[in-house]
Amino acid sequence: xxxxxxxxxxxxxxxxxxxxxxxxxxxxxxxxxxxxxxxxxxxxxxxxxxxxxxxxxxxxxxxxxxxxxxxxxxxxxxxxxxxxxxxxxxxxxxxxxxxxxxxxxxxxxxxxxxxxxxxxxxxxxxxxxxxxxxxxxxxxxxxxxxxxxxxxxxxxxxxxxxxxxxxxxxxxxxxxxxxxxxxxxxxxxxxxxxxxxxxxxxxxxxxxxxxxxxxxxxxxxxxxxxxxxxxxxxxxxxxxxxxxxxxxxxxxxxxxxxxxxxxxxxxxxxxxxxxxxxxxxxxxxxxxxxxxxxxxxxxxxxxxxxxxxxxxxxxxxxxxxxxxxxxxxxxxxxxxxxxxxxxxxxxxxxxxxxxxxxxxxxxxxxxxxxxxxxxxxxxxxxxxxxxxxxxxxxxxxxxxxxxxxxxxxxx
Amino acid sequence: xxxxxxxxxxxxxxxxxxxxxxxxxxxxxxxxxxxxxxxxxxxxxxxxxxxxxxxxxxxxxxxxxxxxxxxxxxxxxxxxxxxxxxxxxxxxxxxxxxxxxxxxxxxxxxxxxxxxxxxxxxxxxxxxxxxxxxxxxxxxxxxxxxxxxxxxxxxxxxxxxxxxxxxxxxxxxxxxxxxxxxxxxxxxxxxxxxxxxxxxxxxxxxxxxxxxxxxxxxxxxxxxxxxxxxxxxxxxxxxxxxxxxxxxxxxxxxxxxxxxxxxxxxxxxxxxxxxxxxxxxxxxxxxxxxxxxxx
Numbered sequence: 001x002x003x004x005x006x007x008x009x010x011x012x013x014x015x016x017x018x019x020x021x022x023x024x025x026x027x028x029x030x031x032x033x034x035x036x037x038x039x040x041x042x043x044x045x046x047x048x049x050x051x052x053x054x055x056x057x058x059x060x061x062x063x064x065x066x067x068x069x070x071x072x073x074x075x076x077x078x079x080x081x082x083x084x085x086x087x088x089x090x091x092x093x094x095x096x097x098x099x100x101x102x103x104x105x106x107x108x109x110x111x112x113x114x115x116x117x118x119x120x121x122x123x124x125x126x127x128x129x130x131x132x133x134x135x136x137x138x139x140x141x142x143x144x145x146x147x148x149x150x151x152x153x154x155x156x157x158x159x160x161x162x163x164x165x166x167x168x169x170x171x172x173x174x175x176x177x178x179x180x181x182x183x184x185x186x187x188x189x190x191x192x193x194x195x196x197x198x199x200x201x202x203x204x205x206x207x208x209x210x211x212x213x214x215x216x217x218x219x220x221x222x223x224x225x226x227x228x229x230x231x232x233x234x235x236x237x238x239x240x241x242x243x244x245x246x247x248x249x250x251x252x253x254x255x256x257x258x259x260x261x262x263x264x265x266x267x268x269x270x271x272x273x274x275x276x277x278x279x280x281x282x283x284x285x286x287x288x289x290x291x292x293x294x295x296x297x298x299x300x301x302x303x304x305x306x307x308x309x310x311x312x313x314x315x316x317x318x319x320x321x322x323x324x325x326x327x328x329x330x331x332x333x334x335x336x337x338x339x340x341x342x343x344x345x346x347x348x349x350x351x352x353x354x355x356x357x358x359x360x361x362x363x364x365x366x367x368x369x370x371x372x373x374x375x376x377x378x379x380x381x382x383x384x385x386x387x388x389x390x391x392x393x394x395x396x397x398x399x400x401x402x403x404x405x406x407x408x409x410x411x
Numbered sequence: 412x413x414x415x416x417x418x419x420x421x422x423x424x425x426x427x428x429x430x431x432x433x434x435x436x437x438x439x440x441x442x443x444x445x446x447x448x449x450x451x452x453x454x455x456x457x458x459x460x461x462x463x464x465x466x467x468x469x470x471x472x473x474x475x476x477x478x479x480x481x482x483x484x485x486x487x488x489x490x491x492x493x494x495x496x497x498x499x500x501x502x503x504x505x506x507x508x509x510x511x512x513x514x515x516x517x518x519x520x521x522x523x524x525x526x527x528x529x530x531x532x533x534x535x536x537x538x539x540x541x542x543x544x545x546x547x548x549x550x551x552x553x554x555x556x557x558x559x560x561x562x563x564x565x566x567x568x569x570x571x572x573x574x575x576x577x578x579x580x581x582x583x584x585x586x587x588x589x590x591x592x593x594x595x596x597x598x599x600x601x602x603x604x605x606x607x608x609x610x611x612x613x614x615x616x617x618x619x620x621x622x623x624x625x626x627x628x629x630x631x632x633x634x635x636x637x638x639x640x641x642x643x644x645x646x647x648x649x650x651x652x653x654x655x656x657x658x659x660x661x662x663x664x665x666x667x668x669x670x671x672x673x674x675x676x677x678x679x680x681x682x683x684x685x686x687x688x689x690x691x692x693x694x695x696x697x698x699x700x701x702x703x704x705x706x
C-alpha cells in the first residue's frame with residue numbers, strides 16, 4: 001500500500017515527494033542527513049568491478065568532500081542486486097522509500113536501465129557508473145539520471161576505431177547473446193564498416209551458460225578475419241581470451257576485448273592479457289591526480305584496485321555532494337530532478353577523472369583512454385598493467401545528442 | 412573443399428574433436444554424480460562447487476606452496492576427497508534416512524556457502540593458472556590446430572572413466588560397494604563396516620569432481636562460479652544416461668559434448684538448450700534414461 005502511494009506521489013510532483021517524507025526532514029534539523037545507496041553485484045560475476053570496492057570509493061568521496069566538517073551526516077547503505085533486474089529494482093525502490101537520496105553504481109545494463117525508471121517514479125537522483133548501454137542517456141534518458149564512466153558507443157569507437165586505423169580491417173565477432181552484447185557488437189560493426197573495414201561474421205553465444213569458447217574461436221579462425229572482436233564482459237571475456245591463446249589465435253589475429261576492466265586483466269594475469277588493446281576512462285596510474293586518489297583509497301580496498309566504474313562511483317558521489325552543498329537547501333535534495341539539474345550546472349572536478357561536465361541528456365563527458373596491456377616484464381609494481389596509446393576527447397568519445405533520441409533534449 | 416550440410420568438412424572434424432573434449436568434462440563430472448546417486452541415493456548439488464574447489468586447490472598449491480601441476484593432479488583430488496569425507500560424516504549422512512529432497516537441499520546449500528566463501532576470499536574475476544610447459548603449445552592435425560593440453564585432457568578423462576567403470580562393475584571392491592547400498596544389513600552381517608564404505612564412496616565421488624577441477628584449471632577461468640556454469644548440463648547428462656548408471660553417464664557425457672559441438676556450428680544460440688531438448692525427448696521415450704533400469 002505504502003509503496004503504491006509513494007509511487008503516485010513521487011510521480012506527481014517533486015515538491016509533493018519531498019513533503020511525503022516529514023521524518024527525514026525532522027531528523028535533518030541537527031546534522032544535515034544524507035543517504036547514499038550502492039546497488040551493485042556483491043556476490044556474482046561483476047563483484048570485482050563493482051561490489052565492495054565501489055562502496056570503498058563512495059566512502060572515499062564522502063571523506064574527500066569533508067562531509068563531517070561541513071555538517072553532513074552521510075550514511076552509505078548497500079544492496080546486492082544478484083544480477084537480477086527484479087531484485088535490483090525492488091532494492092532501489094526500497095532504498096528510495098527508506099530515504100535514500102542517491103542510488104549509485106549498478107553494473108549490468110538490464111538492471112541499470114530498470115532502475116532508471118524507479119528513480120524517475122520516485123523523483124530521486126540516480127547515478128549509473130557501471131552499466132554499458134548507451135540507451136541510458138538515449139531513449140531511456142530522464143531528468144533524474146546521470147550516466148557516468150563509459151558506454152557502448154565510447155567503447156566501440158575508441159577500441160574499434162583505433163584497431164581499424166592500425167590496419168585491422170577484417171573483423172569477426174563473438175557476442176554474448178543479450179542486450180549489452182548486441183549493442184556493443186552492432187555499434188562496433190558500424191564503426192568498422194564506416195571506416196572501410198569488413199565484418200566477416202558474428203556468433204551470438206548463449207549467456208551466461210557458456211564456459212567453452214573453442215568452437216567459436218575455431219570458426220573465427222576459419223573465417224580469415226584478422227581481428228577477433230569480443231562483445232562480452234567479465235569471465236566470458238577472460239575465458240575467450242584464455243582459450244584463444246590455447247588455440248594460438250593470438251598469433252594470427254588481433255584480439256579486441258571491447259569491454260575489459262583492470263580487474264579482468266588482474267584475473268587473467270599478464271602472461272595471457274599482454275598486448276590486448278582496451279578502453280577505460282580511468283586508470284589509477286594515469287597521472288599524479290589519479291595516483292593521489294589511489295593512494296588515499298587503497299587502505300579501503302587493498303586487494304582490488306578500482307577500475308573505471310568504481311572510480312566513477314567516487315567521482316559521481318563527490319559531484320553529487322558538491323551539488324547538494326551548492327543547493328544549500330536540504331528540502332530540495334529529495335527532488336531528484338532538481339539535484340541532477342544542479343549537477344549539470346556545475347563542472348565536475350576530482351582526482352580520479354579531472355575536470356569534466358555533464359551534458360543535458362545526463363551523459364557525463366570524460367575522455368576515453370585507449371590502453372595496451374603490458375607484458376609481465378614491463379610491469380614494475382602490483383597492478384601496473386597499462387600503457388596509454390591514445391586519448392579520445394569527451395566530445396568525440398560519446399554519441400552526439402542529436403543521434404541519441406533522448407526525449408529530454410527535444411523538449 | 413568438401414562441404415557437409417553447407418559447412419566445410421575440416422571445421423566439422425574440428426567440432427567433433429572439441430565436442431569430445433567438452434564431453435570428457437561432462438563425463439568425468441557426471442561419473443562422480445552417478446556414483447554418489449547410484450550407490451548412496453544422494454543428489455549431490457554441491458558437485459559443481461567441489462569441482463571449483465578442486466581448481467582453486469590446484470591454484471592454491473602453486474600460489475602458496477609452489478607445488479606444480481603434476482603433484483596437484485594427485486594432491487588436489489585427495490584434498491577435495493578428504494573434505495568430502497568430512498562433509499559426509501558431519502552433515503550428509505544424516506539425510507540418508509530422510510526423503511531424497513533433504514539431501515538435495517543440503518548439498519545445494521553447501522554449494523552456495525562454498526561459492527560465497529570463495530567469492531569473498533578471491534573475488535569474482537578469478538585467478539590465473541597456466542598449463543604445464545610440457546603440455547602447452549599446439550599440434551597441427553591438418554584440419555585444425557589442437558592445443559596439446561586439450562588432447563591430454565581427453566586421454567586422461569577416458570582413462571579415468573574406464574578405470575572407474577571397471578572398478579565398480581567388474582571388481583570385488585565394486586561388488587562390495589553395490590552390495591553395501593542394496594542391502595546394508597546383510598553386508599554388515601558379513602562383518603563389513605558399511606557406514607565406512609558409504610563414506611569412502613562419497614569421498615571417491617567427490618574426489619572425481621576435484622580431479623576434473625585440476626584438469627579444468629589451465630583451460631578455463633578459475634573463478635568461484637565455474638562449477639555452477641557446468642552443473643546444470645551435468646545433471647542433464649546424468650538424467651539422460653539414466654540416474655545412477657555409471658556406463659550411461661560416461662557415454663552420454665561424451666555424446667552430448669559432441670551434439671553440443673555441432674550445434675555450436677549450425678545454430679550457436681541453441682547450444683546450451685540442445686542438451687535439455689535431448690533430455691526432454693529421452694525422458695518421453697525412456698523415462699528411466701538411456702541406460703537406466705526402470706524403477
